[in-house]
Amino acid sequence: MRIIKLNEQSRANILADLLKRDPNNYSAYEGTVQEIVDDVRARGDEALFEYTKKFDGAELSADNIRVTQAEIQEALSQVDPGLLAVMKKSMKNIREYHEKQKQYSWFDSKPNGTILGQKVTALSSVGVYVPGGKAAYPSSVLMNIIPAEVAGVEKIVMVTPPGKDGKVNPVTLIAAHLAGATEVYKVGGAQAIASLAFGTKSIPRVNKIVGPGNIFVALAKKAVYGHVSIDSIAGPSEILVLADETANPRYVAADLLSQAEHDELASAILVTTSMELAEKVSAEADAFVQNLSRKAILEKSLENYGYILVADSMEDAIETANAIASEHLEIVTKNPFEVMTKIQNAGAIFMGEYSSEPLGDYFAGPNHVLPTNGTAKFFSPLGVDDFIKKSSIIYYSREALEAVHTDIESFAEAEHLTAHANSIRVRFE
């Protein structure tokens, strides 16, 4: 891995490079996606079946688009029992962590007869997109569905593209079943997103759509935003390790590669105050790459977006971590908790040398759906918050309103909204 001295210029260059991966830059496909979305909105199932034939090569109809109980039973017999056992342990942790995120309705009453508060309600229905293709990512299915289930969403609709044989991956199906999906449909791509946003005869309309997908899925989600809610638009994965001279170079190198292996746009960055660590991590990483199965991807992503930055001080290193706002941040320093207090922007923060990033991907409990590409400056990990909404509660007694009615009337009059003023005034004529 290349080693670069951290200074204002190198930091600016790297920040600009990283933003090139922005999914918002793929506007070239926007027209195509909008066409598919509009077509499904207008023609419903008919368009949906046509696109599924065209893009997935599968013949679907209203009779076989929904996964049946028999198909779930069949899938269950195909899944490795060892994997099933691990998934169940992981699910327990994910559920326990998300239970702690629950928010409750609250109110504040005063003796003059006022009650103010917020009522928390679960969304009534959500759609979860799960990518198809050769690889199945059951961990991602768990991470998207469990928070919705914990929030109390009644209708959790999963969609995932079918293979040419019209079947969906059995591991995906079982993960969905265990996590609490209430219905599963064999559709994918922009056409699946449009179906969930507007509803078709076969696919129910939902209130929010979450889950990762390719660029067509991401753009379709952006296109339907406002008609429904969506989670944030995910970019390529990234890890930033903040380390001092106390870090174990072999662990750091292995952790950097764990994200670099995702795809050629993935980014792995070490920011350290120690040139010695920098050199050792570089050597360890290069050695690991030779022996890992995803060598070709690793070489590409490290060449594209892999950096070892050597900072003059931990302060500079932290400032850079905040500017990059990485999806995953590992703090491997003498006192990681103290460094954490200075972190403004990160999706998930892994502390100490045994909190390796994949622990969070698979097992610890916190969600692995995290803001990418600098959006940790304003977005949060997927969680129970994404599946609830709030309503304000306002109650005033006659006495309470009477005490302030002229204030309200004069504020409304100042904005020239006379019917607003009138609605208060009529109560005290």
Place this chain on the structure above:
Amino acid sequence: MRIIKLNEQSRANILADLLKRDPNNYSAYEGTVQEIVDDVRARGDEALFEYTKKFDGAELSADNIRVTQAEIQEALSQVDPGLLAVMKKSMKNIREYHEKQKQYSWFDSKPNGTILGQKVTALSSVGVYVPGGKAAYPSSVLMNIIPAEVAGVEKIVMVTPPGKDGKVNPVTLIAAHLAGATEVYKVGGAQAIASLAFGTKSIPRVNKIVGPGNIFVALAKKAVYGHVSIDSIAGPSEILVLADETANPRYVAADLLSQAEHDELASAILVTTSMELAEKVSAEADAFVQNLSRKAILEKSLENYGYILVADSMEDAIETANAIASEHLEIVTKNPFEVMTKIQNAGAIFMGEYSSEPLGDYFAGPNHVLPTNGTAKFFSPLGVDDFIKKSSIIYYSREALEAVHTDIESFAEAEHLTAHANSIRVRFE
């Protein structure tokens, strides 16, 4: 106001009618807006000044684009002291209510050496858009800025279009100053949104943009979503009153008109179980309209989107209220709290006959920026939640990781992510 019998057909017709007001349907302007956004992104201040000259007729430069302390002092001398006093009382309530919304970082530790939690951080910067034009809405300025200030946002950047004289409305300016805006710039329209999203020499880039605006502003916000966060895209205002025979028809009529006066797309709906109330409210509303200053708008909006629906049962009435998911919902029944328990979807819920909607617009404390056009099914009122974000916290001791390391490795191997597995394995070689 027209009276309609509530049944499946009339409900479906009204729902379809209301959705015609959807701001997402104005795609005709998307091209123009995207051009302005791209131009400002590419050329910065130069483009921004050109558009301000073109659309607002004001000559701006880097020297006079930012509102100065002297301008704030001048504005202060122009604002009616009575209004100032009311604004201060209102601000106190808004701040007190939003203080109660604060969320705190939390963690959960276990004796095996694991710590999991969430760190809550305020966004470091936000932009608040405030419309210009003849009317000033200081209440809206307060409602957008105070939650950001309570959340702890350090940089609150307000933008509002200047008049031809290069000045901004003094009331707007004073409301911003009182509420806690840290800087104010005299720019508006799509060009202001683009400046906040990408930054120019004069305008700082922010993490999130909130605030109401015309269709160009709304589409610009949608265009920059993902580069920055935005609040939801606001549609026309609406009120739904749920009432039984105990309601005072004069109060109900006045409250319906308070929202109908906003603009010709505003919607005012009464759903009641009492034909007698329906008839009385209709007559009262028609009489009020004749004597209110915004008569022309009221007549139009009631004709377009004003309905009195008579339901067979309170159950049917509630179901319709949930299907419409109104921005404002008033419950004026014998026992409003019991009805409230059945409400799934509403922006703000006003209970009892003295909780008139304008009380919430101006004074009570809850935010008046609320989800419109059915989006209360998935969006919440603007609040402190909009100005914070969360980071997951993960700490595992060696002991804790050792106990589960083979589980994590096997999960990663099952997903064929061998570098993920490797990063756990190296720690126990």
